[in-house]
Amino acid sequence: MPRAATTSDAFNAVAEPRRRDILNYLALQERPVGDIVDALGLEQPSVSKHLRVLRDVGLVHVRRHGRQMLYRTNAEAIRPVHEWTAKFERFWRHQLTRIKERAEAKMAEASMQEGKIKPD
Amino acid sequence: MPRAATTSDAFNAVAEPRRRDILNYLALQERPVGDIVDALGLEQPSVSKHLRVLRDVGLVHVRRHGRQMLYRTNAEAIRPVHEWTAKFERFWRHQLTRIKERAEAKMAEASMQEGKIKPD
DNA sequence: TTGACATATTCCTATATGGGAATGTAATGT
DNA sequence: ACATTACATTCCCATATAGGAATATGTCAA
Numbered sequence: 001m002p003r004a005a006t007t008s009d010a011f012n013a014v015a016e017p018r019r020r021d022i023l024n025y026l027a028l029q030e031r032p033v034g035d036i037v038d039a040l041g042l043e044q045p046s047v048s049k050h051l052r053v054l055r056d057v058g059l060v061h062v063r064r065h066g067r068q069m070l071y072r073t074n075a076e077a078i079r080p081v082h083e084w085t086a087k088f089e090r091f092w093r094h095q096l097t098r099i100k101e102r103a104e105a106k107m108a109e110a111s112m113q114e115g116k117i118k119p120d
Numbered sequence: 121m122p123r124a125a126t127t128s129d130a131f132n133a134v135a136e137p138r139r140r141d142i143l144n145y146l147a148l149q150e151r152p153v154g155d156i157v158d159a160l161g162l163e164q165p166s167v168s169k170h171l172r173v174l175r176d177v178g179l180v181h182v183r184r185h186g187r188q189m190l191y192r193t194n195a196e197a198i199r200p201v202h203e204w205t206a207k208f209e210r211f212w213r214h215q216l217t218r219i220k221e222r223a224e225a226k227m228a229e230a231s232m233q234e235g236k237i238k239p240d
Numbered sequence: 241t242t243g244a245c246a247t248a249t250t251c252c253t254a255t256a257t258g259g260g261a262a263t264g265t266a267a268t269g270t
Numbered sequence: 271a272c273a274t275t276a277c278a279t280t281c282c283c284a285t286a287t288a289g290g291a292a293t294a295t296g297t298c299a300a
Contacts, residue, residue, distance in 0.1 A: 001258045002285035003123065004136070015135040016124070016288085020204060027208060033247055046289065048248050067246045067297045075211030082209065084140065085202035088147060091195030121288045122255040136258085153277060166259065168278050187267045187276045 007056040010081050014059070018042065019050050023059060023073050030063065030072035127176040130201050134179070138162065139170050143193050146180060150192035 006012045014020055021040050025031065033051065037044050051071060054060040058077040063070045126132045134140055141160055145151065153171065157164050171191055174180040178197040183190045 001260095002283095003126070003257045003287080005286065006123070006288095011137075011140075012135045014204075015132045017131075018288095020131075024207070027211060034245095043290075044247070045249080045291085049288075052248080064297095069247065073208070073211070075208040078205050078208045079212055081201065082205035084134075085198050085205060087144070088193070088195040088198045089202065091147060091193070092199055121290095122253095123257085123287050125256065126258095138258095154275095163260075164277070165261085165279080169258075172278080184267095189277065 006053050010057055010059060010077050011084075013053055013057045014078070014081065016050070016053075018046075019054060019059075022047070022050055022054065023078070026060060026071050026073040027075070030070040032065070032068035032070055034068070036071070126173050130177055130179060130197050131204075133173055133177045134198070134201065136170070136173075138166075139174055139179075142167070142170055142174065143179060143198070146191055146193040147195070150183065150190040152185070152188035152190055154188070156191070 004012055006016065014023070018040070022036055025036060025039055031039075033044065033047055036042070036047050036051075040047070042050075051060060051062075055062060058074055060071045061074050063072075124132055126136065134143070138160070142156055145156060145159055151159075153164065153167055156162070156167050156171075160167070162170075171180060171182075174191075175182060178194055180191045181194050183192075
């Protein structure tokens with residue numbers, strides 16, 4: 001069995017860095033394809049293809065305006081990814097506290113030794 | 121050019137559902153491979169291969185204990201994914217408020233019409 | 241209608257994949 | 271030493287890419 005299709009869900013769709021770039025760019029306001037091409041410096045067909053994938057998983061919405069197609073990010077579709085990762089948040093916070101604790105312990109230890117040379 | 125390797129970063133590695141299952145399972149405590157096999161009902165070689173990918177991107181850490189290999193999730197490696205998605209959080213919050221507003225407007229409108237039949 | 245502009249699709253190809261099956265390797269018990 | 275347990279790796283294969291090039295579709299303007 002090959003890898004799951006990029007269009008199978010948001011996880012697979014956002015695995016591609018350029019698609020994340022596009023979503024970042026379209027987050028603030030809707031934009032025509034040409035703007036994406038200019039802003040990200042990609043080939044137009046490449047952008048159209050990425051947009052197709054993003055559309056298929058609902059990560060962007062489209063609207064026609066004359067000859068242009070105005071795309072915008074649908075943040076709601078990113079939510080499942082956010083929520084899955086959020087379940088791990090407390091673990092890296094614990095890790096951070098431990099690191100901070102060790103750093104503080106080291107500081108205390110250093111301030112005990114009066115003649116110590118400070119590392120630059 | 122084909123798709124980026126699953127081992128190229130956390131985004132690609134967690135695109136595979138089974139790998140997310142494994143990370144969920146290993147989040148609370150370290151476990152030997154056999155436990156993962158039993159818990160998720162996958163073939164042992166399959167689990168070993170997924171673990172290999174997860175190791176390559178630093179999403180799990182390993183430790184040997186006799187003949188077993190004890191794996192545990194390294195939450196820190198999930199952080200980049202969390203942080204990328206977090207940038208969109210305010211957008212779906214706004215969207216939610218808008219949905220709520222519309223729902224409330226609809227409720228108000230409904231309560232104006234006294235004889236209205238309620239949908240079940 | 242014809243041409244220009246904006247975007248989408250198709251065809252091509254090298255490549256990485258996940259599963260299945262089989263085999264390899266390392267540590268333990270006797 | 272040998273069998274057993276616990277994992278890891280290898281080989282095979284059908285399949286879905288992403289990019290490049292070329293072409294198709296759709297919309298407006300004159």
